[in-house]
Amino acid sequence: MTIGNRVYIARLAGLAVFDPNGDQVGRVRDAVARLRTTSRPPQVVGLVAEMPMRRRIFLPINRITSIDSDAVVLNTGTLNLRRFEKRPNELLVLEDLLDRRVTMEPAERPGVVVDVAMESNRTGEWSLTRLAVRGQTGRLGRRGQLQQLDWDRVRGLIGVPDTRGTANLLAVLDQMRPADLANALQDLPDGRRNEVAAALDDERLADVLGELPEHDQVEILTALGRERAADVLEEMDPDDAADLLGELPPPEQEVLLDLMEPDEADPVRQLLKYKPGTAGSVMTSEPVILTPDATVAEALARIREPQLPPAVAAQVFVARAPMATPTGKYLGVVHFQRLLREPPAEMLGGVVDNGIDPLQPSTPLPEITRRMATYDLVAMPVVDAANRLVGAVTVDDVLDHSLPADWRDRDAPTPGARPAATATAEGRADG
Template sequence: MTMPTRVYIARLAGLAVFDPNGDQVGRVRDAVARLRGTSRPPQVVGLVAEMPMRRQIFLSINRITSIDAEAVVLGSGTLNLRRFEKRANELLVLADLLDRRVLIESTGRAGVVVDVAMESNRSGEWSLSRVAVREQTGRLSRRGHLHQLEWDLVQGLIGVPETRGTANLLAVLADMRPADLANALQELPDTRRNEVAAALDDARLADVLGELPEHDQVEILAALGRERAADILEEMDPDDAADLLNELPLPEQDVLLDLMQPDEADPVRQLLKYKPGTAGSVMTSEPVILPPDATVAEALARIREPQLSPAVAAQIFVARAPMATPTGRYLGIVHFQRLLREPPAELLGAMVVNDLDPLQPTTPLPEITRRMAMYDLVAMPVVDANNRLVGAVTVDDVLDQSLPRDWRDRTGRAEGDPDG
């Protein structure tokens, strides 16, 4: 691998970062440039890398020994694990410049930034050198000409931008997992965060909202407008939608629930009735439920559905009809490992396990945690007084409730943060 003299920064996003021993330490998320008081282009001082547990750290440009299409490699030295915080005289190239509306000096026409290149001089100093700008044509059916321009031939790169598009930043973020995308959104200014969130499709935004702190969820939902907010709530898992609505005033909850489709709103309304900190308040009302006469083949097909989380797909809950919660009489569980060992035509009723008492909707969280830990479970059924299945508590539900309330918040210090 070699160190090129010019690198387009959007192409670095998501690349793995390796230390000299070949161990991966994170992935590139952005580049940091320092503004200079003269007409000189900003100096690139380093990259932002995201490590496990979503911690973003600063990598000095002087530590980087090679860059190619596959990876960024660091030289020897101690890695500073302090959480990255942008300074007042710095900009994040991708977050601050992509999709910015600018003016092309040579033509006097408006354009949109789609990428920015950094370039090194003979002394090894890196600066933002060229800007890829797509000219705006005003025609929806035609893409404007793409210009590769020197930094000083583009007007409007520095300063507070007007409301701008999101297509190029979304392209950079497209392959991120929902949790990582939520993390990236928290690094953006509030206005920019809301613009990017609004540009996501409903299903993608629903997944991302579930990974954001409550105050960010509320602010994004408010910025969307009520009709779009109701659409997003319909896409969310009922328990996540109920958690989000619990952060809103009761009148606003009622408005949004009334805007939702009745079959989507009803399970959310039911969850909102349960007391916080109980099984009813943290359970999902849509576990995998099948009748006892369903076959192993049918069960395996059901848990293969890609929208199911691993914790939900780890077991089948067996009950009498109806299959929607609250079901008929609850019969027991069949774990997916058992499904893998049985003939495809075998009936679930012949392999049901019911040797553990189900939870009640009023069971408190500490008791749920104790029982799941004791029996090494990833999910437990929740039944009502008539032994009807009303939902299931999964291990991710328990973790989410057991961690500090602000554990997803990147703007402050969660309890137990070693940097706090």
């Protein structure tokens, strides 16, 4: 299918981008439009695509041969892999225009931008020609009529908006994985980023915060206000919440911990006591734990729970009651592959593996990495001096703390990244 004469840009967000050989390059995240000195609508010069390793690049509009409901396809030629940066005379259509409060002519009616259409002329030039605008009725809870308007019939599209909502941008971002949404938030101006973050529900925001650089986590949490911040911290995994609180001054830590529910705050308090760079500081305090009289069928049912991260669900730790950390005596571990090979009625105490010594809370990170690599493990138990299970270190915990501190930051260099390509034929030197 060739490109249609008119394309609504919000519908492009998230579409896969393929080269002529059928290999996926990345996914569409926005469109770039250049402002003109005349009254003509902005010219669309290309799309922004997100590649693996969170790099966003510029795709010139004349490199695109087809757009349909499933994919965007490029023509032949090399891509400029330099990280995209918006120029002063450019708009990012979804970032800058979606949810913008505008005035519709001729009756000066207020409205909110829901989508923006780009359209090509006979020479192949693309422009922002029409907008989908929802009128504002002024009545609480009542939605206004959605209208299709030419660009020149809508005022307030250019410049800094006085106020802006988040509903339509959130709808575009809704299907993203937490890591991809965190990456998209980093592209927004600070104020806009905080607005969008605050509009997410507590559970979704907790997942996204765990994927952001520490300085962004702190800024967003601070902007939420203490009551809402405490609610979000309760939804985070205790180890992630402890890492975030560790970036705050001790008095602020205590205020937020006191606002949290005691059963949510207690494991976080415990994690904050451990020395940085040790098993205690990086472990999760909520691994899958069962008693030795539990059956294989019960264990399989537990690790099937969809909210469990893969590394946590890869094994069941066996310990005497109580089951909350710190548990009773630690007995060993049963990996999911062993569970699949055993009869469902078999008790865990009969198949437990205790051949690998557990970690201590004081075990340093290099030693953890060495031992996990030696035994090809995705998680290891952590026990205290009384041999009670206090948590587990997973491979993602090790990776998070082994990479450079700024590895989540968009401005950080990507290890092993290819050198930036030279400027495109269109003369855009920033990719």
